[in-house]
Amino acid sequence: MAAQSTRKLAVVVGAGPGLGASLARAFAHRNHAVAVLARSEKTVQSVAEDIRKNGGDAAPFACDVTKRDSLDAAFAAIKKQWPDHQLKAALFNANSPFIMKPFLELKEEDVKPGVDVNFYGAFHFAQVTIPLMLEAGGGFLGITGATAALKGSAKFAALAPGKFALRGLAQNLAREFGPKGVHVSHIIVDGIIETDRVKGMMGEAKQPDSRLQPDAIADTYVHLAEQPRNCWAFELDLRPSVEKW
Amino acid sequence: MAAQSTRKLAVVVGAGPGLGASLARAFAHRNHAVAVLARSEKTVQSVAEDIRKNGGDAAPFACDVTKRDSLDAAFAAIKKQWPDHQLKAALFNANSPFIMKPFLELKEEDVKPGVDVNFYGAFHFAQVTIPLMLEAGGGFLGITGATAALKGSAKFAALAPGKFALRGLAQNLAREFGPKGVHVSHIIVDGIIETDRVKGMMGEAKQPDSRLQPDAIADTYVHLAEQPRNCWAFELDLRPSVEKW
Amino acid sequence: MAAQSTRKLAVVVGAGPGLGASLARAFAHRNHAVAVLARSEKTVQSVAEDIRKNGGDAAPFACDVTKRDSLDAAFAAIKKQWPDHQLKAALFNANSPFIMKPFLELKEEDVKPGVDVNFYGAFHFAQVTIPLMLEAGGGFLGITGATAALKGSAKFAALAPGKFALRGLAQNLAREFGPKGVHVSHIIVDGIIETDRVKGMMGEAKQPDSRLQPDAIADTYVHLAEQPRNCWAFELDLRPSVEKW
Amino acid sequence: MAAQSTRKLAVVVGAGPGLGASLARAFAHRNHAVAVLARSEKTVQSVAEDIRKNGGDAAPFACDVTKRDSLDAAFAAIKKQWPDHQLKAALFNANSPFIMKPFLELKEEDVKPGVDVNFYGAFHFAQVTIPLMLEAGGGFLGITGATAALKGSAKFAALAPGKFALRGLAQNLAREFGPKGVHVSHIIVDGIIETDRVKGMMGEAKQPDSRLQPDAIADTYVHLAEQPRNCWAFELDLRPSVEKW
Secondary structure: HHHHHOOOEEEEEOOOHHHHHHHHHHHHHEEEEEEEEEEHHHHHHHHHHHHHHHOOEEEEEEEOOOOHOOOHHHHHHHHHHOOOEEEEEEEEOOOOOOOOOOOOOOOHHHHHHHHHHHHHHHOOOOOOOOHHHHHOOOOOOOOOEHHHHOOOOOOOOHHHHHHHHHHHHHHHHHHHHHHHHHEEEEEEEOOOOOOOOHHHHHHOOOOOOOOOOOOHHHHHHHHHHHHOOOOOOEEEEEEEEOOOO | HHHHHHEOOOOOOOOOOHHHHHHHHHHHOOOOOEEEEEEOOOOOOOEHHHHHHHHEEEEEEEEEOOHHHHHHHHHHHHHHHEEEEEEEEEEEOOOOOOOOOHHHHHHHHHHHHHHHHHHHHHHHHHHHHHHHHHHHHOOOEEEEEEHHOOOOOOOOOOOOOHHHHHHHHHHHHHHHHHHOOOOEEEEEEOOOOHHHHHHHHHOOOOOOOOOOOHHHHHHOOOHHHHHHOOOEEEEEEEEOOOOOO | HHHOOOOOEEEEOOOOHHHHHHHHHHHOOEEEEEEEEOOHHHHHHHHHHHHHHHOEEEEOOOOOOOOOHHHHHHHHHHHHHHOOOOEEEEEEEOOOOOOOHHHHOOOHHHHHHHHHHHHHHHHHHHHHHOOOOOOOOOOEEEEEHHHHOOOOOOOOOHHHHHHHHHHHHHHHHHHHHHOOOOEEEEEEEEEEEOOHHHHHOOOOOOOOOOOEEEHHHHOOOOHHHHOOOOOOOEEEEOOOOOOOO | OOHHOOOOOOOOOOOOOOOOHHHHHHHHHHOEEEEEEOOHHHHHHHHHHHHHHHHHHHHEOOOOHHHHHHHHHHHHHHHHHHHOOOOEEEOOOEEEEEEEEHHOOOOOHHHHHHHHHHHHHHHHHHHHHHHHHHOOEEEEEEEEEEEOOOOOOOOOOHHHHHHHHHHHHHHHHHHHHHHOEEEEEEEEOOOEEHHHHHHHHHHHOOOOOEEEEEHHHHHHHHHHHOOOOEEEEEEEEEEEEOOOO
16 A cells, blocks of 8 residues: 555647657656546547556546646546656646648737647646645656747747747746756657548658657656756757658 | 938837836937837837937837738828938838747747737738838848747746747848948847846946846847848847856 | 157057958048058059058058967067057957858868968957057057857858857956957958959949948947947947848 | 678767767667777877676777878778778767966967867868768768857867867768768767866856766767758757756
């Protein structure tokens, strides 16, 4: 029973097929119970079920990370599910719909989701998870970033500002909570992640190693989560070997 | 009359005492009619009046840049005021209240103004002013940035994400509209700007040249606005000679 | 006679046709006597003569900035020429030959000039000019940087390391000597500068405003040199409006 | 015999006590034969012996990485030692003596080692190791960077330019050789590495986790070396959780 009380919990938000699902699986493999969060009920159920089938511990929690109420409800349910687990890993992988348009054609409703998901979503997620990780004596807050966090290209005004804001927030959090034991990392994914959806839209990759495999990205999150407190990485950039940058 | 039809117009938003007022004065000195925008009726009237007293052409337009309706109403009034002027300079200097708090004490309403003013404000301002500058055959969009656009310090989560987002947006706009003749610059103010309010709160500066003078900053905006199309600066950092950085 | 003793001196190194000559002319127009330095005797004579013809005060000093002895000899001659002038502007615009090769084909002698000119040249130039500017109660050290100072592209290993090193040195100097009154700026030229040599090699520009005009760049150096001590820019990026970046 | 011909080789330069020795041990643990390179005969012998005592395969090669001849001689001896091994990891960890002085007190001989080791050393090392890794069908070139590669502080002019140059070179190499299968990473060590020498000079750390443990840093190099080709990190920053940055 004692052992039970020190079991590790990971929460993944944006846990859809692709990187989110890989993160959920990867932390399950490293002996975390995994709370699988995304907007779609169907998505989270399928990801959690897949983990359980493979012998892991996971449960689905459909919620909208941009709304504090929704996130609070999910965490109340998580607490019920695993009352004695300690939150050791919080993975923010939520994404807004990708809208690429000439700036003057953008409406406020086109740019709002990028800010809502990337900034407000991460803000709420950090507010809910950091106190739990402080209670647990420390933990890992991994945040998925993008090329658009470093460079604002033409026609990317629905994406870059939110990604820039998220990076700024990640730096705020790393500097405030690092000394308190919460390791915040901002992982810049610079390239196309291979998913079924990408293959459906774009076909098979024409060149080997030209698309990031989500399981490979997840391995780096695990490495970061396991770094000892004397040696933490805040930021890194991941890309395919053949990517131009 | 012909001459009249090619007169230059500058619009300053966030034109309160300090940098905003200096920008308004500086562009008035360079022969622009100046539309003075800020939330407070009293503020914009006093800034515009001061310019007119000194022989310049200026008018006040109280408005809330975070709301498209409010901005549209202001620009309708500006058009009425100067029907034949061409918009050649749009200066975004709006600021949100400065809130510095431990992250876990921040409420959503604490962080919202930073995003509303810096991102949505600049988004609306750019959407309204860029078409007018394209019509005018080109112009200058100067955006006031901050240290917090480059570095997210502890306890700055109400400021840095908005300033990061604004910088991302500035890059988006520069890359999309540069080739079309709109010169977008992001001016990073790294230090304390000397204003009456700052003197009231912090007293006189203890060291000479340790606070940025708003008129000096405004001179750099004018220089940027006057760069020819073959040689534009996108970003620069301004700080007092004695500032540690 | 008293007035004579406070006349201003500018030193330009790398004062060949193009940006160097424009810098020399621009500071001459702002009432500096100008010491024109470059490796070639013919070059410096022609640039100095051109300034004198136009009513400015200038003199040529052929020297090799990568060698301290050669630079010391030039400054001894400068002192003789203008014994009572004060050094107020030191402009480092030296360039190494441009070698773009696959990395494995580079020899040590291919990469040495990039380091010699950009790092050792700037090191010696700063060591010689900073004490003179401190004596003069302050001055401006303007350093020409390049895109390759920020991004190391494939096949640029003969250029980027030297330009990175020069940028690092510029930061060292700005932080150490800013509080003492020497304004150090690193001006990133991101694009092709229009010169006779460029026109000879590449023909006329196909697109208007697609090449930086050296006189326009020089205007920005002058602006930086004239910023008051409360408001200094350290770094900015200059590019044609139509440049992709 | 066939198996023999596919054995993996790692070369560590700057393999003195501290990070270099940890890198050598870490790659030995991951089944690499390890060539241990540093200037001091005594150092490399002790590091290699320690690995062999623990069951690893290692051999010492005293050499001066700033001199191509010396490096070539070392690689000839390495080839003799392990004629059928394939070079899969090349780790550049050489360091110049740390000299922190006011800029105007620096002599050319003070700044030369920083450039010689960081730039010329890495240049030669890359020229010698990259062809061997290309032959081996790919490999990992890990380069130890420093805070001074990103920020040039006052009095750091003997260090920062070399570290900036090294970072520029790392980018050149990553962009040129990534598509050919050589994974180049630049690992920024931002903090004090705990070594016997550091403890001797500064005493025990006053705060837990305030000094980077060299074995922890080495674990991250191993992670990078093992990333698959679809998902490579170029750059990351490592620091103690309590470090201010």
